[in-house]
Amino acid sequence: MPELPDVEKFRLYLQSTALHQQIRTTSIVDAAVLKGIGESHFSESLRGRTFEKAHRHGKFCFLRQDDQRFVFLHFGMTGFVKYYTKEMTAPEHIRLSFEFTNDYTLAYNCQRKFGQVGITNDIEGFIDSEELGPDALDGEFGEDEFIQRLQGRRGMLKTALMNQQVIAGIGNIYSDEILFQQRLHPKISLGQLKKTTLQRIYTTMREVLTKAIHAEADPAKMAPSMLTHHRYGDGKCPSCKADIEKIEVAGRRSCYCPSCQDN
DNA sequence: ACATTGACCTGAGAGC
DNA sequence: TGCTCTCAGGTCAATG
Incomplete structure (x- = not known):
């Protein structure tokens, strides 16, 4: 997801x-999700701690501890978190969990083990070491910087949008959505785009992500005008009702309307 | 510098 | 019902 x-x-x-x-206590069910830290070290450094605030950059979530360090969470393709008590059904595929003194448990779940969890001293340093681009919705990340980061690159727009070093946060689904909203073919290359088009793509990127957040990232709750609303359902273009096509772009399945996005 | 491919993992769903 | 096959919203390394 x-x-x-x-x-x-x-x-x-x-x-x-x-x-x-x-x-x-901290339970590590599968140490494979830990990155850059060993099992016992992770558990020990969290014992007795509290989480004070949750942050996000791109696809990473950060839980600030009361000692000012951070647990970072990446969710891969199948990760999510759940906070629950013993009376509630535990999620499947728990990879690690924190048990609090109020008897609630916070579980990090990940069916396929593509996600990762670890500890970092500061978010900025983490972003630098991971070479992440600016968060796609960061208030400081304006149109000029967006254009600057895309212009001069070669290759496909979709690839650049999904490249976390260029912009952090966009993956396969929302890159498809941005392309659809701009009626651009998924294989369009950056070299074909004028500056005014890049400006519109920036605005669309922000709108798409903002709307998706308001819909709680649930395709069913999104407006019918969004491609994401249709890609798992009827498979029809919300504009022209043509069948949505699926092609492979950059090794990923890309959904688009062959009639509206035919440039 | 970029595209392509395969690898990493596991399970849901389709098709037989 | 049970088996096999395909596919999945991410990322990385190796290769062309």
Whole structure:
């Protein structure tokens, strides 16, 4: 699932559930999801800590601890978090969990183990070391910088939008949505785009992501004018009712309307 | 510098 | 019902 809107949903969820509770124990069910830290070191450094705030950059979520360090969470393709009590059904595929002194558990779940969890001293340093681009919805990330980061690149627009080093947060689904909203073919290359088109793409990117957040990243809750609303359902273009086509672009399945996006 | 491919993992759903 | 095959919203490394 998790692209920027999904991760923002997780951040808000964490923000409203798992903060200010003392951690009693940490269970590591599958150490494969830990990155850059060993099992025992991870558990020890979290014992007795509380989470004070949830942050996000691109597809990464950060839980600030009361010692000012951060647990970072990446969700891969199948990750999510759940806060629950023993009376509630535990999620499947728990990879690690925090048990709080209020008897609630915060579980990090990931069916395929593409996600990762670790500890970092500061978010800025983490972003630098991961070489992440600016968060797609960051208030500081304006149109000029967007154009600057895309202009002069070669290759396809979709690839650049999904490249976390260029812009952080966009994946396969929302790059398709941005392309659809601008009626651009998924294989269009950056060299074909005028500056005015890039300006419109920037605005569309922000709108698409903002709308998706408002819809809680749930395709069913999105406006019918959005491609994402149709890609799992009727498979019809919301504009012209043509069948949505699926082609492979940059190794990913790309959905588009062959009639509206025929440039 | 970029595209392509395969690898990493696991399970849901389709088709037989 | 049970088996096999295909596919999945991410990322990385190797290769062309």
